[in-house]
Amino acid sequence: MAKPPNKQKCPICGKPPSEEFSPFCSRGCKDRDLLKWLGDGYRVPGPPADPESLVDGRNGLDSDAPDRL
Numbered sequence: 001m002a003k004p005p006n007k008q009k010c011p012i013c014g015k016p017p018s019e020e021f022s023p024f025c026s027r028g029c030k031d032r033d034l035l036k037w038l039g040d041g042y043r044v045p046g047p048p049a050d051p052e053s054l055v056d057g058r059n060g061l062d063s064d065a066p067d068r069l
């Protein structure tokens, strides 16, 4: 039986993973994924940052949100 083609991709960058760092392609991507998980634990409490509001440059308090407290 032939080996099935390796369809796995590095979840970080999408490159073919290496055996050593599977399912990641490199140590850098593996570290990045680890940091991503750790980042959830170290994230400061509070509302999540809204990319749209950041792009808009406004905090949205004066648009459709009522007065907060």
Ligand SMILES: [Zn+2]
Pocket (backbone or CB within 6 Å): 010, 011, 012, 013, 014, 015, 024, 025, 026, 029
């Ligand atoms: Zn990668």
